[in-house]
Amino acid sequence: MQVRDVLVSAPGKAILHGEHAVVHGKVALAVSLNLRSYLCLKATTGGNLCVNLPNIDTFLSWDLSELKHVIPPVSGRRDELKLLDPDLVRRLREFVGVTNGNLNTSQMATLSFLYLYLSVFGSGELPSLTVSVWSELPTGAGLGSSAAYSVCLAAALLCASGAISSPLNDWDHTARWCQEELELINSWAFQGEMIIHGNPSGVDNAVGTWGGMLRFLAGKIIPLSRVPLLRILLTNTKVPRSTKVLVSRVKDKINKFPSIMAPVLDSVDAISCTCEKVLSEMTSEPITGEHYNALEELFDINQHHLNVMGVGHPALDTLCRVTLAKGLHSKLTGAGGGGCGITLLRPETSSAVVQATVQDLKDCGFDCWETSIGGPARTRGRTRERAVQMLRIKGTVSMVQIDINQWKGSDSSHLISRLMVFC
Numbered sequence: 001m002q003v004r005d006v007l008v009s010a011p012g013k014a015i016l017h018g019e020h021a022v023v024h025g026k027v028a029l030a031v032s033l034n035l036r037s038y039l040c041l042k043a044t045t046g047g048n049l050c051v052n053l054p055n056i057d058t059f060l061s062w063d064l065s066e067l068k069h070v071i072p073p074v075s076g077r078r079d080e081l082k083l084l085d086p087d088l089v090r091r092l093r094e095f096v097g098v099t100n101g102n103l104n105t106s107q108m109a110t111l112s113f114l115y116l117y118l119s120v121f122g123s124g125e126l127p128s129l130t131v132s133v134w135s136e137l138p139t140g141a142g143l144g145s146s147a148a149y150s151v152c153l154a155a156a157l158l159c160a161s162g163a164i165s166s167p168l169n170d171w172d173h174t175a176r177w178c179q180e181e182l183e184l185i186n187s188w189a190f191q192g193e194m195i196i197h198g199n200p201s202g203v204d205n206a207v208g209t210w211g212g213m214l215r216f217l218a219g220k221i222i223p224l225s226r227v228p229l230l231r232i233l234l235t236n237t238k239v240p241r242s243t244k245v246l247v248s249r250v251k252d253k254i255n256k257f258p259s260i261m262a263p264v265l266d267s268v269d270a271i272s273c274t275c276e277k278v279l280s281e282m283t284s285e286p287i288t289g290e291h292y293n294a295l296e297e298l299f300d301i302n303q304h305h306l307n308v309m310g311v312g313h314p315a316l317d318t319l320c321r322v323t324l325a326k327g328l329h330s331k332l333t334g335a336g337g338g339g340c341g342i343t344l345l346r347p348e349t350s351s352a353v354v355q356a357t358v359q360d361l362k363d364c365g366f367d368c369w370e371t372s373i374g375g376p377a378r379t380r381g382r383t384r385e386r387a388v389q390m391l392r393i394k395g396t397v398s399m400v401q402i403d404i405n406q407w408k409g410s411d412s413s414h415l416i417s418r419l420m421v422f423c
């Protein structure tokens with residue numbers, strides 16, 4: 001079978017409000033980050049399937065003749081992508097040697113890769129491929145690395161199989177797919193997330209696919225096109241955690257104390273809606289200190305709710321305390337239990353204060369960096385460099401034709417060269 005070589009990229013995300021509650025049908029607001037995952041897929045002739053995942057030290061290869069036996073006898077192309085094929089999952093778990101118990105980092109990534117590969121190609125001849133994925137995102141830290149990984153896999157495999165187009169644009173060395181193709185990528189990425197998370201809401205893969213800021217409610221995705229540019233700090237406490245474990249911990253708590261937890265989830269829903277309203281006001285009227293006061297208070301209230309849900313961590317408490325000492329407000333982002341937090345910076349926050357805060361957080365052993373989210377994200381009518389830069393901010397999943405010179409001197413150059421080793 002003739003497959004196309006593909007290089008794709010998808011962004012990570014930060015959740016402003018609604019993590020966990022979104023799994024239970026409440027509103028979440030999430031936004032793409034200018035940290036991305038990259039995937040290089042190459043057709044080979046060796047009769048095997050190789051996967052290189054340098055972020056998690058996983059380098060594997062299988063004979064296609066062995067893999068063929070994993071495909072269930074009645075497996076065909078499935079159009080219903082809201083549920084996993086239980087027979088294929090069982091066979092794959094046997095194949096990778098975990099029939100019961102939790103999967104580790106490498107097994108989760110391998111299983112979701114093999115699941116998507118066999119689902120996309122299983123009804124025909126299996127192609128010989130080498131797939132390499134590399135990410136700028138910390139893995140398992142709340143910035144949606146699993147979703148960016150799943151979106152890249154879905155986009156690349158669908159593209160290689162010819163199920164979606166490969167519309168490369170010479171002008172900005174990137175290309176985006178049409179809405180129908182993006183919906184297909186998103187629903188396959190959701191399958192990958194189901195293997196990694198167990199019970200994902202779908203918000204992370206939606207941001208990985210469409211980028212920008214989204215309102216997400218029970219599978220419904222509404223892009224928020226008018227949002228102010230916000231300066232933030234992202235802090236990685238480096239405390240490892242697993243989204244799957246935390247999501248199931250919250251579910252247990254809801255089952256144990258339904259009448260106590262329901263109002264908490266409702267309150268988080270109201271926080272997301274209030275935040276959306278404040279953000280919208282900030283684009284339609286002059287921005288005042290009151291807007292920032294409201295955003296800060298919403299962060300504080302939500303952080304308390306997340307502690308009530310049982311997804312806080314002493315390291316996240318430290319983050320909140322250290323930033324508050326400088327007058328800045330923080331909350332965890334993503335599944336919590338460690339991982340990353342987000343701190344809102346006000347327009348008047350001086351670079352001296354930012355630098356001192358970053359230093360204090362580094363002194364706690366955390367990684368911390370300033371970035372921005374939201375803002376206008378149009379790429380049309382700009383120079384190529386600006387377009388590439390804006391695409392990183394806007395963050396839709398895209399095909400990328402990497403010209404290594406383009407990245408020379410940028411922070412990403414060494415990262416991209418590392419990826420190129422595997423391509």
Ligand SMILES: Nc1ncnc2c1ncn2[C@@H]1O[C@H](COP(=O)(O)OP(=O)(O)O)[C@@H](O)[C@H]1O
Pocket residue numbers: 037053054055056104105106107108109110133134135138139140141142143144145146147149196197241242243244334335
């Ligand atoms: N670059 C990557 N390469 C391979 N697997 C990845 C990569 N990024 C994420 N993953 C998979 O996603 C899992 C982390 O997902 P999760 O616990 O949801 O955290 P996150 O907040 O980063 O999404 C990892 O254990 C791994 O299986």
Ligand SMILES: C[C@@](O)(CCOP(=O)(O)O)CC(=O)O
Pocket residue numbers: 018019020021022023141142143144145146197199200201202203204243247333334335336
């Ligand atoms: C906790 C949750 O709301 C977000 C998880 O994000 P992350 O995997 O921690 O980046 C789960 C979900 O929405 O599927």
Ligand SMILES: [Mg+2]
Pocket residue numbers: 144145146147197204243
């Ligand atoms: Mg995840």
